[in-house]
Amino acid sequence: MKVERRVISVIVQNEHSVLARITSLFAARGYNIETLTVAPIPESDMSRLTIETKGNVRVIEQIIKQLHKLIPTYKVIEHEEMVEKEMVMMKFPINESLANIQALCEAYNGGIANVSSQHIITMVADEPKRVKHFIEAAQRFHPVEIVRGGVVAMERE
Amino acid sequence: MEMTGAQMVIEAMKLEGVDTVFGYPGGAIMNVYDEIYKQNDFRHILTRHEQAAVHAADGYARATGKVGVAFVTSGPGFTNAVTGLATAYMDSVPMVVISGQVPITMIGTDAFQEIDATGISRSCTKHNYLVRSAKELPHILKEAFYIAASGRPGPVHVDIPKDVTAELAKFEYPTHIDLPTYRPTTKGNVRQIKKAAEAICNAKRPVFYLGGGVISSGSADLVREFVQATQIPAVETLMARGSLRHDDPLLLGMVGMHGSYQANMAMSEADLMIALGPRFDDRVTGKLSEFAKHAKVIHVDIDPSSIGKLVDVDYPIVGDLKEVLEVMLPKVKECVDPDRYQAWRNILKRYNEIHPMRFEDSDEVIKPQWVIKRVGEILGDKAIISTDVGQHQMWTAQFYPFSHPRQLVTSGGLGTMGFGFPAAMGVKRGVPDKVSVNFTGDGSILMNIQELVTAVEARLPVVNIILNNHYLGMVRQWQTFFYDKRYAETDLSFQPDFVRLAEACGGVGYRVETKEEFDEALEDAVNKGVVAMIDVIVDREENVLPMVPSGGTLYNMMLEYKD
Ligand SMILES: Cc1ncc(C[n+]2csc(CCOP(=O)(O)OP(=O)(O)O)c2C)c(N)n1
Ligand SMILES: [Mg+2]
Numbered sequence: 001m002k003v004e005r006r007v008i009s010v011i012v013q014n015e016h017s018v019l020a021r022i023t024s025l026f027a028a029r030g031y032n033i034e035t036l037t038v039a040p041i042p043e044s045d046m047s048r049l050t051i052e053t054k055g056n057v058r059v060i061e062q063i064i065k066q067l068h069k070l071i072p073t074y075k076v077i078e079h080e081e082m083v084e085k086e087m088v089m090m091k092f093p094i095n096e097s098l099a100n101i102q103a104l105c106e107a108y109n110g111g112i113a114n115v116s117s118q119h120i121i122t123m124v125a126d127e128p129k130r131v132k133h134f135i136e137a138a139q140r141f142h143p144v145e146i147v148r149g150g151v152v153a154m155e156r157e
Numbered sequence: 158m159e160m161t162g163a164q165m166v167i168e169a170m171k172l173e174g175v176d177t178v179f180g181y182p183g184g185a186i187m188n189v190y191d192e193i194y195k196q197n198d199f200r201h202i203l204t205r206h207e208q209a210a211v212h213a214a215d216g217y218a219r220a221t222g223k224v225g226v227a228f229v230t231s232g233p234g235f236t237n238a239v240t241g242l243a244t245a246y247m248d249s250v251p252m253v254v255i256s257g258q259v260p261i262t263m264i265g266t267d268a269f270q271e272i273d274a275t276g277i278s279r280s281c282t283k284h285n286y287l288v289r290s291a292k293e294l295p296h297i298l299k300e301a302f303y304i305a306a307s308g309r310p311g312p313v314h315v316d317i318p319k320d321v322t323a324e325l326a327k328f329e330y331p332t333h334i335d336l337p338t339y340r341p342t343t344k345g346n347v348r349q350i351k352k353a354a355e356a357i358c359n360a361k362r363p364v365f366y367l368g369g370g371v372i373s374s375g376s377a378d379l380v381r382e383f384v385q386a387t388q389i390p391a392v393e394t395l396m397a398r399g400s401l402r403h404d405d406p407l408l409l410g411m412v413g414m415h416g417s418y419q420a421n422m423a424m425s426e427a428d429l430m431i432a433l434g435p436r437f438d439d440r441v442t443g444k445l446s447e448f449a450k451h452a453k454v455i456h457v458d459i460d461p462s463s464i465g466k467l468v469d470v471d472y473p474i475v476g477d478l479k480e481v482l483e484v485m486l487p488k489v490k491e492c493v494d495p496d497r498y499q500a501w502r503n504i505l506k507r508y509n510e511i512h513p514m515r516f517e518d519s520d521e522v523i524k525p526q527w528v529i530k531r532v533g534e535i536l537g538d539k540a541i542i543s544t545d546v547g548q549h550q551m552w553t554a555q556f557y558p559f560s561h562p563r564q565l566v567t568s569g570g571l572g573t574m575g576f577g578f579p580a581a582m583g584v585k586r587g588v589p590d591k592v593s594v595n596f597t598g599d600g601s602i603l604m605n606i607q608e609l610v611t612a613v614e615a616r617l618p619v620v621n622i623i624l625n626n627h628y629l630g631m632v633r634q635w636q637t638f639f640y641d642k643r644y645a646e647t648d649l650s651f652q653p654d655f656v657r658l659a660e661a662c663g664g665v666g667y668r669v670e671t672k673e674e675f676d677e678a679l680e681d682a683v684n685k686g687v688v689a690m691i692d693v694i695v696d697r698e699e700n701v702l703p704m705v706p707s708g709g710t711l712y713n714m715m716l717e718y719k720d
Contacts, residue, residue, distance in 0.1 A: 013338050016287065021279060028280050058465070065462035071284045071304060074338045 001056035005034070007079045007153045008064065013072035014040055014047040021070050022049060031055060031063050035086070035150035046074060052128070052151045081156040087125040087149035088135065094118055096141040104141075108134040119144070162291040163188035163322040166255065169298040171198045172330050175226050177217060177586050178202070179210040183230025184270060185257025188322035190228075202586065202615045205607040207234050209579035211241020211254060212605070216580030218250050219566045220541055221587040222375065224305050225252040231259055232270030235316075236277070240573060242312050243281040247570025248396060249373055251310035253301045254282075260320035261289065274316045283311030288318065291326035303334040308341030309460040310373055341459060345476030350485045353431075353455045353472040358492035360429035360453075362501045363389045366412065369396030369569070370434015370458060374478040377562040380433065381405075383486050388495035390505055392420040394435050395569045399559035409505060410514055413441035414705045415551040418512035418714060419505050421705065424449045425712035426504070432456040434478050437467040438570070447710040457481050512703070512716055514555055523672060525549060525624040525695040526556050531672070532594060532622065533558040535679060540592040541566065541584050543619075545577035545601030548630040551701045553596045575604025581619040582612055592620060592683055599625040599649050602690075609662035612688035620682045622691045623655060626699065634700050638718065659690035666690045 012018050019038060026033050034052040041048050053063060060078075067076045092101055094117065101120060105111050108131070110124030124134050128151055135146060160168065166189050170178065178201045182190040193201050204210040207229045214225030225245075229238045235256040245252045259268040275287045284304050286297045294317070301313040357363055371380050377400045384391050384407050392412035393400055401408040410417030412424055424430065430452040435441065442448040445467060455472040456464050464473045474481055516526040529552050532540065542557055543566040544550040550567055559565055566584055568576040577595040585593035602623055612619050626633075629647040636644050656666030665685050667678035675693060682689035703714040 016289070017275065017279075020276070024279055062462060062466060065466075069460070069462050071336070071339050 001058060003054055003056055004060070005052065005054050006060050007082060007084055007151055008051045008053060008067070009077040009079065009153060010049045010051065010067055010073060011041070011046050011075040011077075012049065012070075013074060014045050015072055018047070018072045019049070021072065022067065025066055025070065029062070029066065031059065035148070037150040037152055050150065050152045077155065079153050079155060082153045083156055084127060084151050084153040085125050086128045086131045086151045087123065088131050089113065089147045090122050090124075090135070090138055090143045091145040092120045092122070092141045092143055094120060096120065101138075101141055104134070104137055158328050159325050160328045161188065161322060162288075162294050162317060162324050162326070163192045165291065165294045165326075165328050166298070166317070166322070167192045167196050167198070168328060169295065169330060170226065173224070173302050175199050175224075178226045178228055179204055179213040179217075179583065180228030181207045181210055181230065181234060183234045183257065185231035185259055185319045186228060186234070186255075186317075186322070187257075188319065189255070189257070189317075202582075202611065204579065204611045206605060207237035208240050208575065209605045209608045209611065211238045211252070212244065212573075212576050212579035213583035213586070214252055214254070215241060215245045215250050215576075216543060216566050216583030217587040218245075218252055218583070219580070220563055220584040222563065223251075223587070224302055225250065225583065227252070227254045228256075229254065230257045230270070231274065232272050235272060235274045239277060239281065242278055242314060244568050244571045244573045244576055245312040246281045246283065248568065249310050249369065250312065251305040252312040253305050253315065254312060255315045255317060257322070258287070258316045258318040261318045262320065264318065275314065278314040282314045283309075285314040285316065287316045288321050291321050291324035294321065294326070295328055295330045299331045300334055300336070304339065308339075309463075342461070342475045343459070343477035343480050345457065345474040345481035345484065347484060349472055349474050350481060351488055353474060354485055354488035354492065356429055356453060356455060356472060357387065357389070357431060357489050358494070361497070362427045363429040363431060363498065364409075364423045364427040364452075365389055365391035366424065366430050366432040366435055367391055367393045367397040367400045368433065368435020369394065370478050371397050371400040372562045374434060374459070375562075376433070376479045376482055379479060379482040379486060383482060383489070386486070386490055386495070387493050387498075388502070389431070389498055390423060390502060392416065392423060394438070394441055395554050395567065397435070398554055399562045399564040402560045403558040409509075411554055413438075413711075414443070414707070415555065415701050415703070416705075416711075417509070417514045417555075418703055418716065419509040421711035421714060422508045423505050424452075425710070427452040430454050433482075434458055436463050442467065443705045443709050443711050447712075516556075519696065522696045523670070523675065523693060525626065525699055526552050527672070528622065528624060528675060528693055528695065529553055529556040529596065531675065532679065535676070536592055536594065536683070538564065540594045541588055543567065543577045543581035543584055543593065543595045545595070545597040546572045546574045546631075547598045547601060548626070548634060548699070548701050549596050549598045549624040551631075552624070574601040577601060578605050578608050578619060578621060581621070582608060582615070582617040585617040585619055593618070595619055595621045597621055597623050598630060599623055599627060599652060600629045602655075603653075606658070609659060609664055609688060609690075613663035618686045618688050620679070620689045620691065623693060624695050625652075625655075625692050626695050626697045627652065628697060631701070637700065638706070638715075655690050655692040659688070664688040664690060667692065669693045
């Protein structure tokens with residue numbers, strides 16, 4: 001069976017050790033977590049997790065059902081038609097071309113986040129695939145550090 | 158009303174109608190035990206090991222259908238209980254296990270007898286809680302009982318820090334629970350049910366594949382009616398034994414690794430499998446790609462994650478089996494013609510004639526299967542049967558004449574040696590007017606032998622029947638078949654004197670080497686009304702047959718073993 005990439009959002013009761021329940025479910029059943037983001041949903045007692053995972057159809061179906069089965073899980077959204085974004089921060093030495101770096105970041109929906117006496121820090125938020133391209137393109141400016149934020153997603157409608 | 162956390166625990170037991178708690182005290186749970194001392198609403202049974210407390214609660218739950226309850230202390234008390242939780246989890250048994258924990262103020266400091274109990278139980282419970290204040294305790298306890306018993310049942314673990322059991326708070330026990338995040342689907346999709354009913358009426362070679370869900374949902378009566386009305390043959394998993402009566406001509410026997418030939422052939426040749434609450438365990442299916450490969454599949458289960466987990470399902474129906482059958486049965490009755498399956502029934506009958514479930518009896522040595530059949534003849538449905546794990550367990554499943562649901566209590570999913578005896582104590586407590594028999598092995602019985610003391614003290618006269626082959630027989634069998642008889646660490650020739658062992662604890666013991674001795678021993682043991690140990694010396698080399706070797710196919714059974 002073909003292995004595919006999936007993005008799943010999980011809305012959970014915001015309670016003690018709920019994140020551990022989810023990550024240990026993935027660990028125990030041998031499922032993949034590529035990226036994971038979590039934050040409380042404003043004005044509610046719920047949190048939203050976005051999980052980027054990989055597996056064949058049967059595995060993905062099991063992941064969704066098993067997530068559902070957890071008592072604190074309110075809703076599992078298996079994204080079909082989604083807008084997804086990932087953020088990435090990169091740090092470059094100050095002697096690299098600020099203008100070129102800035103131009104590159106802008107092409108990827110980002111910009112310069114900070115400049116100190118030693119380093120330039122950039123920030124880009126774009127589709128995961130484009131973030132990957134950005135990171136590749138940025139290699140020629142000799143980045144010293146890269147921090148990716150994990151995928152977040154929203155259904156289009 | 159204000160009360161301490163410990164008092165709340167007692168009060169909750171009362172409100173949940175708990176009549177028995179199995180347990181073992183210790184530092185972190187002493188406040189609760191102090192309240193147990195002061196009350197008279199339920200009976201606490203002190204087992205001699207926490208594992209046994211949880212198995213006893215489990216046996217009680219399996220035999221009665223009620224939620225079993227066990228209390229243990231923190232640290233080693235809890236870790237001893239883990240095998241019990243895992244056993245219940247694998248077999249979907251409703252249970253609430255309460256453990257003490259070090260005070261909240263000390264959690265995370267590696268305090269004396271501190272262990273991350275909820276971290277450990279997370280993967281072997283349906284749900285668990287670490288209670289943070291007495292205020293939330295009533296709600297958590299109510300939820301624990303509700304979650305344990307609803308949907309697909311399972312054990313729930315509540316870990317209560319010692320300071321919470323001393324803390325005062327208002328006690329308001331919720332009358333009902335409404336969890337927006339937990340709403341098991343009980344009503345099946347009517348369109349699917351209708352389609353499934355049509356598939357049944359249009360099939361030529363349908364077979365019922367009955368699983369543990371038939372028992373836990375209380376659907377056995379409906380299933381019997383269904384089978385009767387359609388005249389469709391049925392196979393049972395280990396967990397479903399007793400769904401149909403043993404003498405029902407439509408019952409093909411147990412399916413799977415040690416199932417009957419006709420049951421496994423029925424699965425292999427069926428064109429429609431009507432799976433009611435099973436979970437397609439590998440001990441049933443054998444090689445998945447060959448399992449029932451000509452059959453369209455109807456699968457009814459309360460747990461959506463069970464459906465389509467291992468095999469593709471054509472008619473998935475999520476719901477409580479009983480509710481689904483109540484809708485499905487009338488629809489099937491409208492269209493079914495039982496004669497339609499006559500040819501199919503004839504084929505299966507023929508299979509059974511060629512290879513019936515049988516054993517070769519002997520006059521020289523007692524055959525283990527004979528013992529089981531004999532107990533069936535003498536006690537029949539006057540007994541509830543527990544087992545340990547091994548050959549004796551499979552022979553029990555093959556040869557005991559079960560006639561009603563909840564008559565077999567056995568660790569199917571986890572296969573826990575040491576389960577049988579404490580479980581049989583729980584059975585006796587839950588169903589006192591039946592004889593509680595535990596078929597066990599000379600290996601397994603030693604894994605909770607200390608419970609002899611509990612059973613005598615608490616007056617739980619379990620009849621333990623050791624099918625003593627002086628081997629870890631099931632492992633020995635695999636060594637015989639697949640390891641060229643290299644009997645690595647399975648010879649149990651060195652044994653305790655089981656008779657004196659029983660007597661030392663205040664029970665009765667019998668050593669049996671002939672059939673006559675067995676009949677006498679059984680009669681005496683049942684009449685004595687004290688825990689008994691019948692040590693039956695059986696044929697050492699007997700194998701459990703037929704057998705589907707691990708990963709093999711159901712239609713390719715090993716029917717006999719030739720040396
Ligand atoms: C706690 C535990 N340890 C090990 C096993 C593996 N095991 C399965 S059957 C068996 C042999 C059981 O021997 P006995 O109780 O004498 O039963 P017999 O097979 O001889 O009837 C063993 C060791 C197990 N199921 N459970
Ligand atoms: Mg043995």
